Amino acid sequence: MTQQPYSKPLPTPQPESDFYWEKTKEHELWLRSCNDCNQAYFYPRDICPICFSRDTTWVQASGKGTLHTFAIVHRAPTPAFRDDAPFVVAIVDLEEGPRMPTNLVEVEPDPSAIHVGMPVEVVFEDVTEEITLPKFKPAG
Numbered sequence: 001m002t003q004q005p006y007s008k009p010l011p012t013p014q015p016e017s018d019f020y021w022e023k024t025k026e027h028e029l030w031l032r033s034c035n036d037c038n039q040a041y042f043y044p045r046d047i048c049p050i051c052f053s054r055d056t057t058w059v060q061a062s063g064k065g066t067l068h069t070f071a072i073v074h075r076a077p078t079p080a081f082r083d084d085a086p087f088v089v090a091i092v093d094l095e096e097g098p099r100m101p102t103n104l105v106e107v108e109p110d111p112s113a114i115h116v117g118m119p120v121e122v123v124f125e126d127v128t129e130e131i132t133l134p135k136f137k138p139a140g
């Protein structure tokens with residue numbers, strides 16, 4: 001099998017999130033957390049989106065969460081996703097609080113196999129040399 005170049009969208013590097021992507025490369029999930037209102041948030045940015053404090057820090061997430069909602073995609077949005085369909089897009093409520101858009105993997109893309117509220121855990125997909133994407137699977 002020949003290696004195809006990765007043709008799906010990739011994140012654009014930004015100073016605020018470089019650390020996040022360095023850590024996913026090490027298969028760790030990190031969040032930003034606010035020292036003023038004590039809430040973790042996603043996506044990573046310097047200013048707390050809840051209270052607008054600039055006093056924020058990085059915290060390592062447990063990688064555990066519950067499925068908030070999901071959709072099964074049968075028709076690929078672009079040709080790059082054609083071989084993936086059907087696949088599951090999902091919103092996961094992380095244990096630390098933030099809600100994160102992701103994919104649910106390692107599960108049948110079938111509504112009888114997936115339910116809202118199911119426990120999930122992070123897995124990491126090394127998609128390029130530079131980028132590793134966090135995805136979630138049913139917690140084992």
Ligand SMILES: [Zn+2]
Pocket residue numbers: 034035036037038039048049050051052053
């Ligand atoms: Zn805050």
